[in-house]
Amino acid sequence: MTAKSCYHQPPPGVDLGKLAGLLIVVEGPDCSGRSTHIGLLAQWLEQQGHAVAQVGLKRSELVGDELESAKEGNVLSPRTMSLFYATDFYDQFENRIIPALRSGYVVLADRYIFTLMARDIVRGAEPEWLDSLYSMALVPDAVYSFMVSSRTLVERTLKSRALMDYWESGMDLGLSRDWFDSFIAYQRRIRIEFRRLQGKYNFETVNANRSIKAIQEDLKGRIQAVVDRTIQH
Amino acid sequence: MMPGKLIAVEGLDGSGKSTQIHLVHQWLQGLRCGVFFTEWNSSELVKGATRKAKRRQLLTPLTFSLIHATDLSDRYERQILPILKGGHIVLCDRYIFTPFARDEVRGCNPQWLRRMYGFARIPDITFYFRLPLETALGRILEGRPKLKYFEAGMDLGLSPDITESFRLFQGRVMDRYERMAKEFKFTVVDATRPIHQQQEQVRKIIAQKIDLAAFHQRGLL
Numbered sequence: 001m002t003a004k005s006c007y008h009q010p011p012p013g014v015d016l017g018k019l020a021g022l023l024i025v026v027e028g029p030d031c032s033g034r035s036t037h038i039g040l041l042a043q044w045l046e047q048q049g050h051a052v053a054q055v056g057l058k059r060s061e062l063v064g065d066e067l068e069s070a071k072e073g074n075v076l077s078p079r080t081m082s083l084f085y086a087t088d089f090y091d092q093f094e095n096r097i098i099p100a101l102r103s104g105y106v107v108l109a110d111r112y113i114f115t116l117m118a119r120d121i122v123r124g125a126e127p128e129w130l131d132s133l134y135s136m137a138l139v140p141d142a143v144y145s146f147m148v149s150s151r152t153l154v155e156r157t158l159k160s161r162a163l164m165d166y167w168e169s170g171m172d173l174g175l176s177r178d179w180f181d182s183f184i185a186y187q188r189r190i191r192i193e194f195r196r197l198q199g200k201y202n203f204e205t206v207n208a209n210r211s212i213k214a215i216q217e218d219l220k221g222r223i224q225a226v227v228d229r230t231i232q233h
Numbered sequence: 234m235m236p237g238k239l240i241a242v243e244g245l246d247g248s249g250k251s252t253q254i255h256l257v258h259q260w261l262q263g264l265r266c267g268v269f270f271t272e273w274n275s276s277e278l279v280k281g282a283t284r285k286a287k288r289r290q291l292l293t294p295l296t297f298s299l300i301h302a303t304d305l306s307d308r309y310e311r312q313i314l315p316i317l318k319g320g321h322i323v324l325c326d327r328y329i330f331t332p333f334a335r336d337e338v339r340g341c342n343p344q345w346l347r348r349m350y351g352f353a354r355i356p357d358i359t360f361y362f363r364l365p366l367e368t369a370l371g372r373i374l375e376g377r378p379k380l381k382y383f384e385a386g387m388d389l390g391l392s393p394d395i396t397e398s399f400r401l402f403q404g405r406v407m408d409r410y411e412r413m414a415k416e417f418k419f420t421v422v423d424a425t426r427p428i429h430q431q432q433e434q435v436r437k438i439i440a441q442k443i444d445l446a447a448f449h450q451r452g453l454l
Contacts, residue, residue: 008342008345009342011293011294011295012293012294012295012339012340012341013293013294013340061291062282062286062291062292062296062300063282063286063300066279066281066282076307077306077307077310077311079306079310079352080303080306080307080310083299083302083303083306083349084279084303086299087296087299087300087303090293090295090296090299091291091293091296094293094295094296095293128348129348129349129351129352132345132348132349133348133349135345136295136345
C-alpha cells in the first residue's frame, strides 16, 4: 500500500488515510482502443484475484444525463461545459472512485482529468484555471496515454461507427467545415496538448498504432510492475 | 470594452435584499434605463440537475459548489456578459459572494473558490445587507418555517434539528460575509432600518456611482 495524495488538497470532508487500492488511468481519443484494453485488463486483473471497478466520464448519477443532453443541444459555452464535466467528474470521484479505493479495488478509469483538460484548453480555457479546478483529484498510481496517428484514428472511427462524431471532430471549433479536415486538425491540437500535460502531470505514453495483442502485453507488463510495487500480498 | 454596469446584492436569508433589488429594478425602469435582473441558481439548463440533486440529497460540498458554478457560468456567458457588452445595467440577486460564503462554510478552500469564479467580474457596486443574526433568523423562522435541507446546512451535520442547524449555518455564513465586506469593498446597508429608508440610501449610492443618464433608452419604450 502506498500513500495516496491529491494534486493540491482532498475535497472537503474526504480522508485519504486509508486508500488501499490502485487507480489506473487510460487516456486517449475515441477509437484509440481504450475500452477494449480496459475490458481485457479487468479480466486479467480479476483472474489474478484483484477486485476491479471501472469508471469513466459522463457516468455520474448527478449530472450524467444532463451532460449528455447539453452536449446534444450544443448551447453551453466551453467554460460552462468545463464546469459541468468537472461536476460529473467529482461526483464519480467522491462516490465511486474513493469508496472503491478504500475497499481495496483496482480502479480502471476510462479517461480522467487529462482528457477534460486537453479538450478545454483546445477550446480556450486557461491551463492554470483547470489546474486549480482539478486540484482535488487524486494522483493516479499510473496513467497510460494512448497515442494513435490521425490516419489510423480516422480509419478506426469510420470502421467502428461509419460516422464521424461531432465533438471528436472538433466541429464546434470551426477549424474547417469539412469533417475530415476538422477531425485531423482537432486531433493534432489535442495531441499537442496531451504532450504538454504529459510533462506537467508525468504520465506514460502507449503506442496504440500496434495490434491489440502487442498493446495488451505491453500494458500488462507495466501494470504488473505497479501492482507488485504497491499491493501487499 | 464593457460599457455596462453590474450591481449585486448579498446578505443572509431574511436580510431583505431581494425586496431592495426589486425596488431598484422598478426605479431604474421608471427612469427608462436599460436594466436587467438575474437571480442566483436560475439557469434553465442546470436547474433540472440541481433540483434533482437537492431533492435526492446527492450533493457533497464539492459537487454542491461545482453545480452552482456551472449555473453561474451559463448565466454569465449567455445573459450577464452580453447585457454588459450591450451597455446595460445588470442587477444580480446574489452573486459570487454567496458561494464564497456558503461553500467555504462547507469546507471548500477559499482560494480554490476565488479561482474557479475568476471568470466573473467583480460588481461595480455590491450592496451587503447587514443585520443581526437573531433578526435574520427571526424573519425566516417566523415567516417560512419549512426549511429546506441544504438551505439549513443539514449536509454539514451541525445539528440533527433542522432549525438549530439553520441557526448555526447562518451564523457561519454571516461570519464569512463580514470578512468579505472589506476584501471586496461591499457597500454596507443597515438592514434593520425601514425598507424605504434603505431604498433611499441604495438609490442615492447608485446615482452617485453610476452615470444613469448614460443608460437612458430613448425611444425604446
